[in-house]
Amino acid sequence: MPSRTVRTTLAAPVGLPGRRGVTFARVLSAEWGKTASLSSTWCSVLAAVVVNAAVACFVAYDAGYDLSAEPPGLLHLLTMALVATQLPVIYVGVLVSSSEYFTGSIRATLLAVPRRLQVIAAKTITVGVVAALSGIAALTVTYLAVLPFRHRVDLTLDFSDGETTRVLGGFVLYLVAVALLCTGVGTLARRPAAGLVVAVGLLFLLEQALTMIGSTAALAVLPGWAGRLVATPDVGVAATVAPLGTGLTPWQGYGVLLGWTALALTAAAVRLHRSDA
Secondary structure, X not given: OOOOOOOOOOOOOOOOOOOOOOOHHHHHHHHHHHHHHOHXXXXXXXXXXXXXXXXXXXXXXXXXXXXXXXXXXXXXXXXXXHHHHHHHHHHHHHHHHHHHHHHOOHHHHHHHOOOHHHHHHHHHHHHHHHHHHHHHHHHHHXXXXXXXXXXOOEOOOOOOOHHHHHHHHHHHHHHHHHHHHHHHHHHHHOOHHHHHHHHHHHHHHHHHHHHHHOOHHHHHHOHHHHHHHHHOOHHHHHHHHHHHOOOOOXXXXXXXXXXXXXXXXXXXXXXXXHOOO
């Protein structure tokens, strides 16, 4: 009896990528997945939002008890807590860039992604997005939080004024630059605790120490002090830079911060490219 040849047709695989190999889009997607899956990331975002809103509400509430003083403006209320708001963002930048070294999982990451610069580039973009979301959320929630105090404060904003757009946009841009700077610091330190000490010292503690010992001239080259000028109203900028005898403008101050950020990320990329995990 003649044998029959049975032919079967296999279904085409579904869900497989159309392009083989490691691409930057996949690396970026993986880094975003790791960052978004960490509860500490969103807790930090929430902390930044709550701190910014809480400080503004306290000042707005207290303004009702000093009738002789001029009511605080909305622009000032939205951005006055920037120093405290940056702390959770600093934590995110350092943690995302250094935690894999601490746990040892960076070996698996670099094994999967031979081009190491793609890894740090993906982490930088991811942290920048989180920082931008934190800044936008902080401004939005703070505005909603101070609405009940409209009879005590001035809630008008003139978006046709360049100062208003600079201060509000500078608030978000400052947080993004700080987060990227801390990404570089965390990659260099490779330990969350060490990275946090360096980042907080550079962005906050060092300027306090220089102010206490009277070396205020050096403040103009510090990333935190100079960078915050971009989120400071014109009157505050003039009062801040006058004692130093410098004509530093808000955008020049932000340029100082960007210089520190570029230096930290470049050094981190070089170390990651040339050293072992």
